[in-house]
Amino acid sequence: MTPRAVLFDKDGTLFDFGATWNVFAQRLLGRLAEGDMALAARAAEAVRFDLARGVFLPDSPAIAGTNRQIAEILAGVMPYGVDALEVMIVEEAAETPLAEAAPLGPLLDGLRGRGLRLGVMTNDTESVAEAHLGRAGVRSRFDFVAGADSGWGAKPSPGPLLAFADAVDVLPGQVVMVGDSTHDLIAGRAAGMLCVGVLTGMAGREVLHPHADAVLPDIGHLPGWLDGLR
Incomplete structure (x- = not known):
């Protein structure tokens, strides 16, 4: 047909994906951790983001997940509620550079x-x-x-x-x-x-x-x- x-x-x-969303992740994790590198590391591990290389790992749940799902994952390791995290994710995503x-x-x-x-x-x-x-x-x-x-x-x-x-x-x-x-x-x-x-x-x-x-x-x-x- x-x-x-x-x-x-x-x-x-x-x-x-990489050129757009790796930048997003670095910005988001920096915003959420507010200089606390141990907290940033825990959050990065939760969403399978390699902080040292600045890239998502192939098994990251963020690759095909919804913003809500990502927020729920981050809420397990960060001092924010799911709703607040989802708002911040949407805000950062809307402004991420596009390739x-x-x-x-x-x-x-x-x-x-x-x-x-x-x-x-x-x-x-x-x-x-x-x-x-x-x-x-x-x-x-x-x-x-x-x-x-x-x-x-x-x-x-x-x-x-x-x-x-x-x-x-x-x-x-x-x-x-x-x-x-x-x-x-x-x-x-x-x-x-x-x-x-x-x-x-x-x-x-x-x-x-x-x-x-x-x-x-x-x-x-x-x-x-x-x-x-x-």
């Missing part, structure tokens, strides 16, 4: 020129997704933007993916789900969509391949892959 829509994950897909995985404007315009409907579904909050897409100057290219707090659940549940298909009036089998984590691809499979993995997150090809119809270096290769379906 010919694709009629593409649904993107945000972090690690539209935006390079586009590929030039987004031309790519998205090209996909829309093919008649494809476009959406974003992230396990981040909807407000942060809106802020990031707005800062990147590409919000208007998307017909649908949802976060884990938008009312349809979070990946790996297929619920928010099916909400996208319904919103743009296409069958799930006519949607391509593009993401950098197994959460994205498992959700796509459960929704009955085509699944494309990209290597701009923390997962390698060997991790994504069992769940994907294709694994691409980044979203810039998506048009070529779509051409191969014809």
Whole structure:
């Protein structure tokens, strides 16, 4: 079946994960620890962030987790409540530097020129997704933007993916789900969509391949892959 829509994950897909979220983590942990390096170390271990190298480890629960889930983890080692932590996470996330995985404007315009409907579904909050897409100057290219707090659940549940298909009036089998984590691809499979993995997150090809119809270096290769379906 010919694709009629593409649904993107945000972090690690539209935006390079390491270049964007390693900076976020360093800023957040510095803010929370307030100079207490022992506290920063405990928090970093809880979310599997290597303070010395300034990078998330591949098994970090923050990679595909929701802001609420990250807040719950940090609350176990820091003197803050879950609600307060979630607010601080959202505040820092909204301002984190963005590194586009590929030039987004031309790519998205090209996909829309093919008649494809476009959406974003992230396990981040909807407000942060809106802020990031707005800062990147590409919000208007998307017909649908949802976060884990938008009312349809979070990946790996297929619920928010099916909400996208319904919103743009296409069958799930006519949607391509593009993401950098197994959460994205498992959700796509459960929704009955085509699944494309990209290597701009923390997962390698060997991790994504069992769940994907294709694994691409980044979203810039998506048009070529779509051409191969014809």
